[in-house]
Structure formats: structure tokens, C-alpha cells
Amino acid sequence: MGILSKSTRGNNRGNTGAHTGGNNPKSPFAMAKLLGATMLALAGVSGVMAPPVLATDSINIYSHRQQILIQPFLDAFTAKTGIETRIVYASKGLAQRLQAEGAASPADVILTVDIARLSEYADLDLLAPTRSTILEQNIPAHLRATDGRWFGLSERARIVVTSKERVAVGAIAEIEDLAKPEWKGRLCSRPGSHVYNRALLASIIAADGETKATAWAKGVVANMARKPQGNDRAQAKAIFQGLCDVAIMNSYYYGNMLFGDEAEQRDWANAVNLVFTNQDNRGNHVNISGGGIAKHSPRKAQALAFLEFLTTPEAQQLYGEINYEYPVNPAVTVTGPLASWGSFKRDQLPIERLAELAPAAQKIIDRSGW
Amino acid sequence: MVAAFLSNWRFSAGQTVDKWSLLVLILCAILLGPVAALVVTAFGDSGGLWPHLLETVLGRYVLNTLVLMLGVGVLAVGFGVSTAWVVSRYEFSGRHVLEWMLLLPAAIPAYIIAYTYTDFFEYAGPLQAGLRDLFGWTSPRDYWFPEIRSLGGAMLVMASVLYPYIYMVTRIAFKLTSSSLFEIALVHNKSQFWTVGLPLARPAIMAGLALVLMEVVSDFGTVEYFAIETLTLGIFNVWLGMNNIVAAAQISIVGFVFILSLLGLEIYARSRQQYAGSGRSQRPLTPLPIGPIGKFWCYLACLTPLLFGFFIPVGVLLKFVFAAPFIQHLSALSGTILNSVMIAMFAAILVMLVSATIVLTSVYRASEKTRSIALVSSTGYAFPGTMLAIGVLIFASTIDRSISGLTNGNVSGLLVGGFGVLMLAYLVRFQAVGYGAMLSGARRLPANMMNASRVLGQGFSGSLIRVILPLLRGSVLAGGLLVFVDVMKELPMTLLLRPFDFETLASFTYQFAKEEMLETAALPALMIVVVGLVPVLLMNRMLRRIS
Numbered sequence: 001m002g003i004l005s006k007s008t009r010g011n012n013r014g015n016t017g018a019h020t021g022g023n024n025p026k027s028p029f030a031m032a033k034l035l036g037a038t039m040l041a042l043a044g045v046s047g048v049m050a051p052p053v054l055a056t057d058s059i060n061i062y063s064h065r066q067q068i069l070i071q072p073f074l075d076a077f078t079a080k081t082g083i084e085t086r087i088v089y090a091s092k093g094l095a096q097r098l099q100a101e102g103a104a105s106p107a108d109v110i111l112t113v114d115i116a117r118l119s120e121y122a123d124l125d126l127l128a129p130t131r132s133t134i135l136e137q138n139i140p141a142h143l144r145a146t147d148g149r150w151f152g153l154s155e156r157a158r159i160v161v162t163s164k165e166r167v168a169v170g171a172i173a174e175i176e177d178l179a180k181p182e183w184k185g186r187l188c189s190r191p192g193s194h195v196y197n198r199a200l201l202a203s204i205i206a207a208d209g210e211t212k213a214t215a216w217a218k219g220v221v222a223n224m225a226r227k228p229q230g231n232d233r234a235q236a237k238a239i240f241q242g243l244c245d246v247a248i249m250n251s252y253y254y255g256n257m258l259f260g261d262e263a264e265q266r267d268w269a270n271a272v273n274l275v276f277t278n279q280d281n282r283g284n285h286v287n288i289s290g291g292g293i294a295k296h297s298p299r300k301a302q303a304l305a306f307l308e309f310l311t312t313p314e315a316q317q318l319y320g321e322i323n324y325e326y327p328v329n330p331a332v333t334v335t336g337p338l339a340s341w342g343s344f345k346r347d348q349l350p351i352e353r354l355a356e357l358a359p360a361a362q363k364i365i366d367r368s369g370w
Numbered sequence: 371m372v373a374a375f376l377s378n379w380r381f382s383a384g385q386t387v388d389k390w391s392l393l394v395l396i397l398c399a400i401l402l403g404p405v406a407a408l409v410v411t412a413f414g415d416s417g418g419l420w421p422h423l424l425e426t427v428l429g430r431y432v433l434n435t436l437v438l439m440l441g442v443g444v445l446a447v448g449f450g451v452s453t454a455w456v457v458s459r460y461e462f463s464g465r466h467v468l469e470w471m472l473l474l475p476a477a478i479p480a481y482i483i484a485y486t487y488t489d490f491f492e493y494a495g496p497l498q499a500g501l502r503d504l505f506g507w508t509s510p511r512d513y514w515f516p517e518i519r520s521l522g523g524a525m526l527v528m529a530s531v532l533y534p535y536i537y538m539v540t541r542i543a544f545k546l547t548s549s550s551l552f553e554i555a556l557v558h559n560k561s562q563f564w565t566v567g568l569p570l571a572r573p574a575i576m577a578g579l580a581l582v583l584m585e586v587v588s589d590f591g592t593v594e595y596f597a598i599e600t601l602t603l604g605i606f607n608v609w610l611g612m613n614n615i616v617a618a619a620q621i622s623i624v625g626f627v628f629i630l631s632l633l634g635l636e637i638y639a640r641s642r643q644q645y646a647g648s649g650r651s652q653r654p655l656t657p658l659p660i661g662p663i664g665k666f667w668c669y670l671a672c673l674t675p676l677l678f679g680f681f682i683p684v685g686v687l688l689k690f691v692f693a694a695p696f697i698q699h700l701s702a703l704s705g706t707i708l709n710s711v712m713i714a715m716f717a718a719i720l721v722m723l724v725s726a727t728i729v730l731t732s733v734y735r736a737s738e739k740t741r742s743i744a745l746v747s748s749t750g751y752a753f754p755g756t757m758l759a760i761g762v763l764i765f766a767s768t769i770d771r772s773i774s775g776l777t778n779g780n781v782s783g784l785l786v787g788g789f790g791v792l793m794l795a796y797l798v799r800f801q802a803v804g805y806g807a808m809l810s811g812a813r814r815l816p817a818n819m820m821n822a823s824r825v826l827g828q829g830f831s832g833s834l835i836r837v838i839l840p841l842l843r844g845s846v847l848a849g850g851l852l853v854f855v856d857v858m859k860e861l862p863m864t865l866l867l868r869p870f871d872f873e874t875l876a877s878f879t880y881q882f883a884k885e886e887m888l889e890t891a892a893l894p895a896l897m898i899v900v901v902g903l904v905p906v907l908l909m910n911r912m913l914r915r916i917s
Contacts, residue, residue, distance in 0.1 A: 060870055066881035067873075086870035089881065092610060093756050093866040100763035101786055104770070106870075120613055191597050193607045229519045229597040230488075233886045241493045243510055262889050263693070362611035366426040 058084035059108040059302045062094045064117050065289065072322055077309050083302050095120050103296045108303040111153075111291045116195050118150040118290050119355030127292040132304060138311035138329045142350045143288055152288035152351060153310045154325040157251040157344070158200050159284060161236060161272040166245045175204065175277040175285065178246065179219025187223040188235045188244035192370025193362060196232070196250060196287065201364060202357035203285040206349050210360060217368040228370060233257060233265065240271035247272075250287075255324025255337055276344035283345035287354065289325065390731045390830065391740050397724055398747035403769075404761030404798050405626075405750060411764070412619035419608065419617045431604040435625070437521060438528075438593075438600060439586050445529030446582045449675040450536025451575060455563055456668040458544040459552075461657035468672045469541075470910040475679025476534035476852065477902030479859035479876060480527075481591030482895045483679075485888055486686035487527050488595070491518035519596040528592055530679035532585055535803075536578030538852060539810050542844045543574035546814055549656065573813045577806035583632060584751040584802060587625045588758075590862065601625045602754045615760075622757045629752035633745060684899065690892035703878070707897060710874040713789070713864075714857040717796035718850045724797060725804030726846065730834055733812045734820050744805070751802035755862030762795040762867065788869055795863045800856050804849040811845025812838075843912070851909045855902045875901070 063070055067089045074085045088094070095117070098105055110127065112118050121127050127149040135144070135151055143152030160172055172178070178187060190197065205213040221228075225244035230237075235247035236257060257269035276284045291310065293303045309315055316327035320338045327334065334343070456462075457469045489495055498515055507513050516522065547570050555562045568575075593600045601621055609618035660668065725748075732744040750758055766785040773781050785791040815838065823833035839846070857864075861876045868877065875898045882891035 066884065068881055088868060088870050088872075089877070090865040091884065092606070093760055093862075096615070096760045097763055097786075097866060100760075100767040102767065102771075104767075104774075104786075106787060116610065116613075120610075123613060193603075193611050195610065198611055227517070227519070227597060230595070231886055237494065241510075243493055256885070260887070262887060359612040359614075362607060363422055363426075365611075366422070366607075 057082060057302065058086060059299055059306055060106045061085055061087045061109045061111060061306075062098060062107045062294075063087055063089045063110075064091060064094065064112040065089070069323055070111065072318055073310065073315055076315065076318065077306055080309065081305060083305065085306075095124055095126060098126050098294060099124050101296075105294060105296050106298070107294045108297040108299050109291055109306055110294060111289070113289045114195050114199060114287050115152075115290070115351050115354045116199065116358055118145075118288075118292065119352070119358075121292060122149045126295050128295045128297065128300065130293050130300075130304060130307075132308060134308045135311060138308075138331070140328065140330060142348055143328050144290075145292075145352065150290050150292040151307060151311075152290045152328050153307075154289045154316070154319040154323075155286045155328055155346065156289065156325050157276065157284050157286050157346065158196060159249060159251050159254075160275040160277055161239065161247050161249050161254070162275060163239045163245045164271055164273055167273070169273060172246065172275050173277065173280070175200070176208070176216060177277075178223065178248070179216045181219075181223075183223045183246055185223065185225050186245040187220065188225055188238045188247040189220070189228050189370075190231055190235065190248075191228040192217065192221075192365035192368070194231075197248070197370070198358055198361045198365065199287050199354045200248070200285050201361040202354045203347060203349060205357050205360060205364075206353050207282055207347075210364070213361075214364050214368065217364050217370055221368050221370050233268065236268040236272055237265075240268040251326075251341070252324040254341075259324075259337065274341055276342070278347070279345050282349070283347040286326075286346045286351075288328070288351055289319075388735060390727075391736045394728050394731045394736060394740055394744060397728055398743045400794075401724075401747040401750065401798055401801055402743075403765035404758060404795075405753070406761075407764035407768075408619050408622060408753065408757060408761040411616060411761075412623050414616035414619075416614060416617035416620055419612065419614055420620075423604075423608070423617070423621075427599065427604060427607075430599050431601045431621075432624075434521065434598055435587065435600045435602075435628070438524060438598065439583050439628075441521070441525035442528045442532065442586045443579060443583055445525055446533040446536055447575060447579060449529060449533035449679075450578060451540055451568070451571070452671045453533070453675060454537050454540035454544055454571075455567060456671050458541050459562070459567070459657060460660045460664065460668055462660060462665045462668045465657070465668075466914075468676075470906055471676060471680070472537055472672060473534050473851075473906045473910075474899065474903065475531045475675065476538075477855050477859065477899045477906070478531050478679065478683050479591070479861065479879070479895065479898060480531060480589055481595070481861060481880065481883060482687070482891075482898075483527055483531055483683045484592045484595040485883060485886075485891075486683040487518055487523070489686050489888065490682055491523070521598055524592055524596045524598050526678060527596075528586060528589065529582075530675060532582045533675055533679065535581040535585075535806075535852065536575060538848050539574040539578045539807055539845075540571050542848055543571035543810065543814065546844070547571070570814075574810040577810040580629075580633065581751065581802060581806055584629055584749070587628060587752050588754045590754050590756070601628075605754060605757060618757070622753055625754075626749065626752050629749055630746070633749070637745070684896070687892045687896045687899075690889045691896060693889050703875075703894060703897060706873045706875055706878050706894070707901060709872060710858055710876070710898070711901060713792065713796075713874065714854045717793060717800065717857045718854040720793060720797055721800050721804040721853045722808075722846055722850045725801055725808050725849065726839070726842075728801075729805060729808035729812055730838060733809070734834075734838075735830065748802040748805035750798040751800070753799075755799065755860065756866060758799055759795055759863040759866045762791060762798060762863070766791045766794055792864065792867045792869075795867055796853075796857055796860070799860070799863065800853045803852045803856060807845045807849030807852065808842065811842045811848075815841055847909045847912055851905050854905050858902050859898050 067087055070087065074087070078084055098107055110121055122145065129148045131148055139151050144150065160175065160178070162172060192198070192201070201213060201217060204216055232249040232253045235249055238244050239247055254269055254274060257265040278284055291307055293300055293307065297303050311329055313329065313332045316329045316332040317335070319325040319327060320334060320336060324338060326338065453472050457465055457472065491497055493510055502508070544567055547567065551566050552562045555566045588602060590602050590606065593603050601624060605618045605621045608621060609615050728744045732741045753761070763786065770785050773784055785794060819837060819841065820833055823837040828836060859876055861880055864874055865877050865880065875894050879891050879894040879898065
């Protein structure tokens with residue numbers, strides 16, 4: 001190791017000291033050049049890629065839903081009203097972006113995929129309370145905020161799927177059944193802390209209380225065929241592969257697998273039966289996708305027009321056609337594949353309760369190791 | 371507060387503040403702003419969540435994170451150093467191709483590799499299906515197969531795409547080591563690798579390893595998909611599950627402390643040693659001829675990481691691309707590709723300008739304090755992207771409001787909502803990459819290089835531009851390339867901070883990958899790799915000219 005030379009940095013320091021007298025005029029100049037170059041780089045970026053100037057009649061949307069799923073609604077809205085739309089999609093953190101932007105925020109409409117995100121915006125006081133007879137007429141009271149800050153726009157059921165080959169029809173009727181010992185080593189699910197499972201557990205807390213919900217979560221974990229992992233589609237895939245017999249899944253994934261572009265996913269969907277649970281008591285747990293108007297929206301009238309449009313029969317049908325979600329508007333009848341899965345009783349729990357109980361649900365999830 | 375700090379700093383230095391050092395301090399303040407914003411957030415009220423966390427999950431989070439860091443660290447150093455050594459020291463056919471191919475895994479986003487690996491290794495994947503056919507097994511109960519969605523799987527997957535951070539800087543270190551030193555080892559019948567190569571490349575290896583470990587601590591995509599409960603997964607559970615961003619910020623500070631203590635250890639270990647070769651080899655390092663058994667080991671060393679980090683994931687992506695009608699998507703991608711290339715290029719230039727300024731000033735004229743600040747300011751990499759993006763948002767909006775106030779509202783929204791905030795975020799996050807590349811290069815230059823230049827009448831800036839920077843071309847290129855590729859694939863910050871209607875390849879890929887629509891996501895994902903290939907090839911050509 002003789003190659004490593006030991007030395008101090010004293011030499012360098014000495015030089016630096018001698019130099020700091022300012023007897024070299026080049027130094028600040030070079031510094032300015034460097035800074036200038038940095039600024040130029042930044043300016044270049046802004047100049048070359050400056051966002052287009054906002055059209056006068058247009059709205060800005062912060063969306064937790066992918067643009068691919070939202071675009072048909074935007075196109076229909078623009079075609080009908082002439083109002084253009086611009087969108088930023090992100091899965092998390094948009095509430096913090098809106099909060100940081102404060103009164104200067106350009107955002108008009110927030111769209112989310114579940115109640116947890118909606119209530120995050122509401123908790124941070126980022127949504128404008130809105131009164132609209134159209135929205136109140138088109139959306140049942142339990143699917144919107146009492147203070148008018150947010151509105152449910154579509155319903156998605158969290159259902160149980162069972163193997164066509166290995167599980168008899170009717171073997172599972174209640175969501176509570178999943179904790180029964182007979183399903184030991186036969187159950188699959190995504191991790192408990194995923195927002196969909198958290199909301200499901202919140203609904204069980206609301207119906208059965210925390211003690212029973214904790215016992216249920218522990219029973220479910222004990223029944224797992226494998227460590228909780230993957231997303232909802234991966235659970236159907238696991239049933240198809242024979243890794244497990246029973247899984248929890250959102251209803252629209254079934255439609256997307258059955259009718260989507262991905263060929264192999266059709267086999268996954270065809271391997272399972274759908275079970276709407278708790279039909280003899282409270283009904284199947286549902287969550288919503290929803291939206292609200294940003295507190296500092298500069299174009300609240302257009303934003304409201306957009307939300308109202310999303311509850312019209314035309315747009316409500318689109319939810320079913322594009323993503324196999326259920327309409328919230330009671331006047332809209334379900335058609336197509338959605339209708340073929342049969343009608344079912346939905347849990348009428350005020351959707352706000354799911355958000356209120358989410359922290360308690362997460363604690364149970366932490367304790368049970370789901 | 372800043373003024374007080376500066377005057378205090380001047381007082382302790384016992385001399386007027388050097389302008390270069392001042393510039394570095396300002397740059398560091400900008401880099402640390404978002405981290406400071408997170409620290410401030412962490413000082414809020416977390417609603418008594420910690421007893422619950424300590425009792426239930428925190429131990430698991432910390433243990434998993436440490437084990438993952440250890441595993442990925444060991445594997446990545448193994449991959450990175452062995453490949454760098456064989457391609458720079460031994461002559462075997464295909465060496466020149468392997469030299470640049472070994473960089474390719476860096477271009478594959480972690481959230482994609484997790485999907486592709488699951489597809490390949492899981493029960494229905496080609497590997498297990500093949501084994502079942504071979505042995506006549508019919509159900510998962512017939513045989514045991516390692517679960518890819520496990521801690522071990524995550525180690526393999528992450529090390530396979532992260533080792534290029536180590537490979538890249540280590541290879542330059544090997545190439546710049548004087549060949550006479552290796553000859554001394556040969557004469558004394560000592561191992562060239564253990565006595566010369568490895569010790570002299572240590573700063574480079576450590577610089578690369580620091581990046582790898584920061585990436586491990588901050589990763590969300592892979593650990594989420596593999597369901598590994600690390601600190602970062604915990605951050606998101608607490609933030610999104612319990613609506614508690616304060617506790618989330620606090621957990622991310624815990625991860626940050628991990629990284630700081632690692633850096634501290636490395637500084638301590640190095641504090642009494644300085645590495646200095648003679649700058650450039652007197653004679654270029656000529657690869658040694660090697661026998662057939664040696665060649666076999668060379669190929670094995672190079673092809674193993676390439677197999678795991680490139681061929682398997684790209685193979686899976688190609689399978690998906692050809693399974694779906696993709697022409698309609700390809701034409702739609704051109705604007706997206708341009709967007710990605712532009713932001714990656716500007717970010718790479720910006721990061722290298724800033725890190726060159728910081729590193730060279732702190733190496734050649736700043737005080738010990740400034741050096742420490744410079745080091746700490748490159749730790750934004752250790753935060754999960756989304757958390758750092760939130761810090762950037764808070765910091766940038768504060769600046770926006772100040773500017774708006776100073777100009778009576780004439781200038782508002784300068785950063786947030788535009789490209790300024792995105793560039794700031796890339797700078798804060800990837801400063802670590804530029805810093806590591808520059809520092810490991812600068813450390814290898816003999817101190818007297820600068821002194822000689824100064825004695826010969828060049829000023830500090832003149833010496834930097836005419837003497838030091840040309841000698842560090844390789845490091846600048848290496849750092850710039852890594853930043854470019856990193857920005858190309860960066861997801862969480864780009865997703866959250868981008869302007870309206872602005873898609874990059876990463877954001878475009880993600881919205882499909884998230885829905886497990888791999889057939890559609892495969893093409894843009896592959897484009898990230900293809901576009902990342904261009905600078906890799908360019909840089910490799912330039913590097914070869916240098917060495």
C-alpha cells in the first residue's frame with residue numbers, strides 16, 4: 001500500500017489564502033461567466049419549451065387518473081362546450097403542489113380515483129365549497145361531501161373473485177367469510193396498505209367495529225397463499241395460475257382484463273367468478289372516483305360546468321364504457337358488460353366515513369402485517 | 371440568518387470571503403433549500419404516531435432497508451468493480467463492445483425492471499414454465515422456486531441496474547492509473563488488482579457506491595412492486611394511509627440520517643489518506659493478453675450483470691412490443707421523445723456546471739467547512755423522489771412569492787408550474803451524481819497540478835479552464851452521461867412537477883405500466899433505453915480518445 005501518499009491539504013490552503021487578496025481580476029469574471037451560463041441554460045429551457053399561452057376559455061386539471069382514461073371525457077366536454085382542457089397527471093403529491101402554489105395556482109379542477117385523495121385535498125382546505133342543483137340532483141347524498149367540496153363521479157365495487165375450477169358458486173357470501181379458516185393457504189391480495197384495501201377495511205370497521213375488523217384482518221393474513229403483493233390484476237393471474245383460489249379485486253379490473261388489448265389477461269379474467277358480497281345485509285363495499293373545484297381556481301364557472309358535465313348521462317355512460325365503472329347518477333341505467341355482471345346492492349355508508357376511518361384502518365394493517 | 375452565518379464563517383476563516391467560495395455557498399444554499407423545507411415540515415406535529423410506528427412497523431422498515439442496502443451494495447460493487455477491472459486490464463475479443471454495453475442497464479427504469487422481472491421469473495413466466503415442462507411438475511406445490519418478489523429478488527434487480535454507477539467511475543479510475551504502478555506490482559509478484567487497482571480506485575468506488583445506496587434508500591417503484599417494507603414504503607403508507615405528511619417527512623429524515631452517517635464514515639476513513647497519482651499515465655495502460663481460462667472469467671464477469679441488467683428486461687420488453695400493434699403509438703411518441711431528450715440534456719449541462727463549480731472550488735480553495743457543506747448539499751438523492759419534489763415545491767414557491775413581492779407582483783410564478791421547478795428538482799436530486807463523478811476525478815489529480823499552473827502565471831479561473839477541466843474531461847462526460855440517463859428515466863419528480871400537457875417517455879410509460887398494461891408500456895419503455903444509448907455511444911467514443 002506504499003502507493004498511497006499521506007499528505008495534508010495545507011499546501012492548497014496556503015495558496016488559497018494568498019489568492020484571496022483579490023489581486024486576480026479574472027476570478028470574478030469567470031464566476032460571472034459560469035453563473036451566466038447556468039442562467040442561460042435555464043432560460044434556454046424555458047424559452048425553447050415554454051408552455052403554450054392559455055386560451056381564454058379553458059380549464060386546467062390536476063388529475064390522479066391517468067390521462068389515457070380521462071381523455072375521452074375531455075374530448076367530449078370540449079366538443080360540447082368549446083372549453084379547452086389542459087391536464088397534469090400524477091399519482092401522488094398533487095395536493096402538495098396545489099398547496100405550495102397557493103393563490104397563484106392555475107389549477108381549476110381536481111380529479112381523483114378514491115375518497116382518500118379527495119379528503120386529503122379537503123383536509124388541506126384546497127377545495128372550494130360548491131352549490132349546484134345539477135350536481136346535487138345527479139349525485140346521491142352519500143357520495144358527495146356535505147359541505148359541497150367534493151363530488152363522487154363514478155362508483156367502483158371492491159369484489160371477491162373465486163376460481164371457477166376450484167371454488168363452488170356461493171361458497172363465499174360475505175366479505176367477512178375471507179377470514180374463515182377453511183380458506184387457509186388459498187387467499188391472494190395486494191398489500192393491505194394499498195388505498196383500496198385500506199378503504200375496504202375502513203368499511204368493515206364501520207360495519208363491525210375495530211375489534212372485529214382487527215380479528216378479520218389477522219384472519220385474512222393467516223389465510224394468505226403468498227405474501228401480499230402485486231396489483232389487483234396480478235391476483236386474478238394468480239388464480240389463473242393455480243397459486244390461490246380466492247382474491248379481492250376492484251370490479252373494473254375484471255372488465256379491463258376481459259375486454260382490454262392484452263391478450264393473456266383474458267385468460268385470467270375467464271378463470272374467475274365475480275362475487276358481490278354482503279348482499280343480504282349492508283351491500284358490497286364501494287369507493288368512488290371523484291372531483292372538486294380548486295379553492296383558488298381563476299375559472300370557477302368553467303370548472304363547475306366540467307364537473308356537471310361529468311354527471312350527465314352521456315359522461316356517466318362513458319365511465320362504464322371506458323373503464324367499467326358504475327355510474328353515480330341514479331337516472332342512468334347500466335348497459336353493456338356491466339349489466340351482464342348483474343345488479344347488486346351497494347353499501348350506502350356515507351363515503352366520507354371511509355376517509356375518516358382510514359388512519360384507524362392503516363393501524364390495523366400495520367398490526368396485522370397485511 | 372444567512373448574513374449572520376456568512377459573517378461567522380468569515381470570522382472563523384480569519385480572512386475575507388473568497389468570491390468562489392461565496393458562489394459555492396450560494397449554490398449549496400439552493401441545493402439544500404428543498405431538504406431544509408422537508409426538515410421544517412418534519413418539525414410539525416405528527417399527532418403521536420411514533421409510538422404506534424415503533425411498536426408495529428418501524429423496526430421492520432429499518433431492518434429491511436439496511437439489509438437491502440447491504441445486499442445491493444455488495445452485489446453492485448461486485449458487478450461494477452469486476453467488470454471495470456476486466457475491460458480495462460485484459461485483452462479479449464469483444465472487449466470494446468462490452469465496454470459500452472455494460473453501461474446500458476443504467477438506462478432501464480427501476481419501475482420497469484420490476485415488472486419485467488416478475489413476468490420472467492414468476493410462476494407463469496418462461497423460466498418456471500420451462501422447468502415444469504422439463505421435470506413434469508404440474509402445480510406450485512410440486513417444487514420450490516425462489517420468490518422474485520422478495521428481499522433477495524429486490525437485491526438482484528436493483529444491483530443489476532445500479533452497478534453502472536460504480537462501473538463507470540471505477541473504469542475511469544483504472545484507466546487513469548499509471549501503468550508503471552501495475553508493473554511495480556507485477557515485478558514484486560503481487561496482485562495488480564488487490565495491491566494497486568483496488569486501493570487507487572477506492573475513491574471512485576466509494577463515490578459510485580454512495581450513489582447506489584442513496585438510490586436504494588430512496589427507491590419506491592421496485593420496493594412497492596416487490597412489496598418490500600422499507601423506510602420509503604413506510605413514508606408513503608404514513609403519508610397516504612394516515613394523511614400524515616409530517617410523520618412521513620420525519621421517516622424520510624431517518625433515511626437521510628442513514629446516508630449522512632455512511633458519508634461520515636467514508637470521510638473519516640479517508641481523512642488521513644490522500645490519493646494522488648501523477649495525473650495521467652506516462653504510458654497508456656495496455657490491456658494484458660490473457661489465456662482461455664482467463665478469458666472465460668472475463669466473459670462471465672461481463673455477461674452476468676448484462677444478462678440480469680439488460681438482456682432479460684429488454685427481452686421481456688421486446689416480447690411485449692411484438693405482441694401488440696405498436697405502429698400507432700410510435701408516431702405519437704416523437705414529441706414525447708423530444709421532450710425527454712431536451713429536459714435530460716439541459717439538466718445534464720446544468721448539473722455538471724454546478725457540480726464542477728462546487729467540486730473544483732471546494733477541492734482547490736475552500737475551507738474544510740465549505741467542503742462539508744458541499745458534500746451535504748449532494749444528498750438530495752437520498753430522499754424518495756416524491757418527497758424531494760414536495761420539498762422542491764415548498765422551496766420554489768417561497769422563492770416565487772419573494773420575487774413576486776420584490777417586484778410588486780410583476781414577476782410571479784417564475785418557477786412553480788414551469789420548467790424552472792423541474793430543472794431545480796433535477797439539480798437537487800442529481801447533483802449527487804455530478805458531484806461524485808467530479809470529486810473522484812479531482813481527487814486523482816495531483817495537488818501540484820494547480821500549484822504549477824498558478825506559479826506559471828495562470829489565475830485560478832484560468833487554471834481551472836485551461837488545465838484542470840481538460841484533465842477532468844472524462845469525469846465531466848461520465849457525470850453528464852449518468853445525469854442524462856437518470857433524467858430520462860426519472861419518474862416521480864417529473865410526474866408531479868411537469869407543466870400542463872407535458873409528457874416525457876417516463877411519464878408516458880408509467881400511466882400504462884401502472885395499470886399493468888405492459889404490452890402498451892413496453893414501446894415507450896424501450897425508447898428510454900434506445901435514446902439513452904446515443905449519449906452512451908458518444909461518450910464512449912470520447913472516453914476512448916482520452917485514454
